[in-house]
Amino acid sequence: MATVAEVTEVHAPAPGHKGLWSWITTVDHKRIGILYLWSALLFFIVGGIEALLIRLQLFTPNGEILSADAYNQLFTMHGTTMVFLVVMPLASGFVNYLLPLLLGARDVAFPRLNAFSYWVFFVGGVLLYSSFILGGSPDGGWFGYAPLSTQVPEYVRMDFWAVGLLTLGVASIASSANFIATILTMRAPGMTLMRMPVFVWMTLVISFLLLFSLPTITVGLFQVFFDRNFGTLFYETAAGADPLLWQHLFWLFGHPEVYVLILPAMGIVSEILPVFSRKPLFGYSFVVFSGIAIGFMGFGVWSHHMFTSGMGPVAEAGFAISTMMIAVPTGIKIFNWIGTTWGGRIRLTTPMLYALAFIAMFVIGGLSGVTHSIVPADTQQHDSYYVVAHFHYVLFGGAILGLFAGIYYWYPKMSGRMLSERLGKWQFWITLIGFNLTFLPMHMLGLNGMPRRTYRYDENLGFDLWNAVATIGGFVIALGVLLFVINVIWSRRHGEIAGDDPWDARTLEWATSSPPPEHNFDQVPLVHSRDDFWHRKYTLDAEGFLQQRDEPVGDWIPEADPEHIHMPSPSYYPALTALGMGIVGYGVLYQPAGFIVAAIGALVLMWGAFGWSMEPVTRTPEPMAHDDRHPELEAAAATEEVESE
Amino acid sequence: MAETVVHEPHQHRKHPTPRDYWVIAFILGVITAAEVALSYMDFLGFGGPVLLIIMAIAKFAIVALWFMHLRFDLAVYSRLFVVGIIGAISMFLVVLATFAAL
Amino acid sequence: MTDLVTAEGHGEHISTHPDMNVVRKTAMWVFLGSECIFFGSLIATFLLYRTETRGGPTAKELFDIPFTSASSFILLMSSLTMVLAHNARERRDPRQLRIWLLATALLGSTFLAGQAFEFTEFAHEGLKLTTSPFASSFYVATGFHGAHVAVGVLMLLALLFMSMSGRLRTGEGMNVELVGLYWHFVDVVWIVIFTVVYLLQV
Numbered sequence A: 001m002a003t004v005a006e007v008t009e010v011h012a013p014a015p016g017h018k019g020l021w022s023w024i025t026t027v028d029h030k031r032i033g034i035l036y037l038w039s040a041l042l043f044f045i046v047g048g049i050e051a052l053l054i055r056l057q058l059f060t061p062n063g064e065i066l067s068a069d070a071y072n073q074l075f076t077m078h079g080t081t082m083v084f085l086v087v088m089p090l091a092s093g094f095v096n097y098l099l100p101l102l103l104g105a106r107d108v109a110f111p112r113l114n115a116f117s118y119w120v121f122f123v124g125g126v127l128l129y130s131s132f133i134l135g136g137s138p139d140g141g142w143f144g145y146a147p148l149s150t151q152v153p154e155y156v157r158m159d160f161w162a163v164g165l166l167t168l169g170v171a172s173i174a175s176s177a178n179f180i181a182t183i184l185t186m187r188a189p190g191m192t193l194m195r196m197p198v199f200v201w202m203t204l205v206i207s208f209l210l211l212f213s214l215p216t217i218t219v220g221l222f223q224v225f226f227d228r229n230f231g232t233l234f235y236e237t238a239a240g241a242d243p244l245l246w247q248h249l250f251w252l253f254g255h256p257e258v259y260v261l262i263l264p265a266m267g268i269v270s271e272i273l274p275v276f277s278r279k280p281l282f283g284y285s286f287v288v289f290s291g292i293a294i295g296f297m298g299f300g301v302w303s304h305h306m307f308t309s310g311m312g313p314v315a316e317a318g319f320a321i322s323t324m325m326i327a328v329p330t331g332i333k334i335f336n337w338i339g340t341t342w343g344g345r346i347r348l349t350t351p352m353l354y355a356l357a358f359i360a361m362f363v364i365g366g367l368s369g370v371t372h373s374i375v376p377a378d379t380q381q382h383d384s385y386y387v388v389a390h391f392h393y394v395l396f397g398g399a400i401l402g403l404f405a406g407i408y409y410w411y412p413k414m415s416g417r418m419l420s421e422r423l424g425k426w427q428f429w430i431t432l433i434g435f436n437l438t439f440l441p442m443h444m445l446g447l448n449g450m451p452r453r454t455y456r457y458d459e460n461l462g463f464d465l466w467n468a469v470a471t472i473g474g475f476v477i478a479l480g481v482l483l484f485v486i487n488v489i490w491s492r493r494h495g496e497i498a499g500d501d502p503w504d505a506r507t508l509e510w511a512t513s514s515p516p517p518e519h520n521f522d523q524v525p526l527v528h529s530r531d532d533f534w535h536r537k538y539t540l541d542a543e544g545f546l547q548q549r550d551e552p553v554g555d556w557i558p559e560a561d562p563e564h565i566h567m568p569s570p571s572y573y574p575a576l577t578a579l580g581m582g583i584v585g586y587g588v589l590y591q592p593a594g595f596i597v598a599a600i601g602a603l604v605l606m607w608g609a610f611g612w613s614m615e616p617v618t619r620t621p622e623p624m625a626h627d628d629r630h631p632e633l634e635a636a637a638a639t640e641e642v643e644s645e
Numbered sequence B: 001m002a003e004t005v006v007h008e009p010h011q012h013r014k015h016p017t018p019r020d021y022w023v024i025a026f027i028l029g030v031i032t033a034a035e036v037a038l039s040y041m042d043f044l045g046f047g048g049p050v051l052l053i054i055m056a057i058a059k060f061a062i063v064a065l066w067f068m069h070l071r072f073d074l075a076v077y078s079r080l081f082v083v084g085i086i087g088a089i090s091m092f093l094v095v096l097a098t099f100a101a102l
Numbered sequence C: 001m002t003d004l005v006t007a008e009g010h011g012e013h014i015s016t017h018p019d020m021n022v023v024r025k026t027a028m029w030v031f032l033g034s035e036c037i038f039f040g041s042l043i044a045t046f047l048l049y050r051t052e053t054r055g056g057p058t059a060k061e062l063f064d065i066p067f068t069s070a071s072s073f074i075l076l077m078s079s080l081t082m083v084l085a086h087n088a089r090e091r092r093d094p095r096q097l098r099i100w101l102l103a104t105a106l107l108g109s110t111f112l113a114g115q116a117f118e119f120t121e122f123a124h125e126g127l128k129l130t131t132s133p134f135a136s137s138f139y140v141a142t143g144f145h146g147a148h149v150a151v152g153v154l155m156l157l158a159l160l161f162m163s164m165s166g167r168l169r170t171g172e173g174m175n176v177e178l179v180g181l182y183w184h185f186v187d188v189v190w191i192v193i194f195t196v197v198y199l200l201q202v
């Protein structure tokens, strides 16, 4: 393994790692992670364009740019996209790429299931977006309240929404089970649970949240779909059904989902702050346990989304109290992050700037969230722009800024090159200013009574100024995102060579090369402490001062046969199975004729699943490091090694 | 969950034999027969449903502990499963309570 | 700050390869935990709508407890045959394994046939999917359970095929223990449905 200073060139891709087919059949968690990240970035741009169209429509009173119908479709798809196709897959991308590296493992527990998750996600995204050309996109809000979402079954729009979300749910369930199994059983020797990086802990909590919350919305979505297509009466008030059931099933999922969106960012920030403060995380166990507490309590607050539905004073009081209480573990985390930076030797790199901004913006969003717990106040704020302001502070100011921090932090590990710090800092300030310009005024708009989800407002209501400011802010954010895209693309070729450990970091992913080899570690590390990699680099001298070792020292578990590390073979069955699911999805949208298509899809699905279970994980014990099918690449790699010495 | 989960546990409890499985199945059959009989005894009033629920829990536990081997397997499996059961029961009791539908 | 641990001797045997059986069972159990919430949602919906019959047939008029208890018994016994299959697998007795796998698949199919018969009977007595919220929630809850049984039967047949073609491996792909866990879970869910949806409503 090359040491930090000597790396002058990024590794060439491993043999057999080129071409579309290699991406479709890959089971390497790192490549799957990259697939997630690129897909999410693409959807981020699409969802951003939708947001800009919404803002353009609201730029002036009585906007003329969008029809009411187009507006409904855009705000529905903006919300659905940002939640399910941007923040979740971005987090998934990081988890995929990093989880085994952080644990000192060679892969996730089920590499093919992992590939399956990605392809199902991909199919779900395609399904949702193909609705735009197949009769209009979903238009009933990302929360699809019944009976609104069960109306007008002649239009296939909300069917696309139901089937799309069901498909995405399968992807999340599969990856959650996979991640939990990985974390509980695949850790490197010595990596006890309380030595795991906080990001891994948050992944564990998120996976449980998804596993135990997705089933409720799954059932709800089936009910909506059956109501629309088969005449069931789950949400038909005339028949004595109660549409509030949908709100329960949705928010039993929806509130834990909020934590699914924010906890990855919290995990990322908990990794970044110690590195750039040159201090260990302050109160590690408090951060971990408050994360677990948030996970548990997250299941006990869902009805605060339903305070205006008339549940009665007992339920309202109960959920008001639980909502106030869940702010406590969140507050603990914030104090711990601030404590981490306190007295540290802070380096204001771009990832650090984003991490610090995350804390500040998330505090604002968190506090406005607590105001929703007070039932009478919530009754005023409900369905107003105040709520829009609140959750954008949490989801953009929190989740997206945290994820940006993660991208700047780990891009060097993933690509071998640094993102431009200059462009990065420009992007940071522009995004931060644009963000506050967009969403701070929405608090005022909401408290002045501007309702959400309305495509027009009259002049003389006092909404003009702040709407204009918000729209300008939206375009400032867009400029920031443009700079980001330029940075990512430019740095792939021209970024500074990163080396193994550019940030002087603390966790195990920096102990291997950038980008890591397919098998992650030539030898599996034996872990002795939290932040093990830091302790491999630094020691305390006699007086208790930190001393850098001449060379990292630490235990590696010798590989019996280092030339033949068995990695799972590529497989097309996961993608085939996902394709089958997609065909079933399209089929059921257009029944009764579509049932034939659905049956074909089911056959493809079964073919994929059957082939998958027949196929051994590692097909032939072929040599990993020296692949004689590609002698030219082998030679190129050899010369590169010589040059770098 | 504090310990590292890597290896199968030592088989501290004697695994059931096929004979044991037949006995367990017989018990399950008897409980089911008792359930059917009980559902016809309207005179029990409120006690009937309570007994039925207890019997269902007993059957559930027998299948989970013996047929699904939870009694003889890693504790972490039981915990993962129990979290799901308790989560489901408590969440949906609250939901039904808000509808006053219990 | 934690003390800086340097390299120390490691005399004890350290394995870098986790026991794949444990890995797979962990994932299966956590998935089953998730399935509890899935069926919880279905059953809760049924409980909410159990009296919303909209003038159509009620549970009391409709349910034929002797018949349903017979099919419940069949499903319970399929758990017995499943566990015997698992036991045969552990004893490395492929002949017994195949017999019990086949028996389980047959019992599961019998249960499904019973459910199909029951559904058609109810439909004749006027309980269509679209009759009432009670009807919708009854058919969807029991129907999803039936779908789980059907998937289980397919997996059992696949196991049978794999066993006959000698492709049943431990620690990889589908195996008897994982399918067994799934199958018993489906049985356990039926225990709950039988009591909550049937017995408590008549």
Ligand SMILES: [Cu+2]
Residues within 6 Å of the ligand: A254, A255, A258, A301, A302, A304, A305
């Ligand atoms: Cu909430």
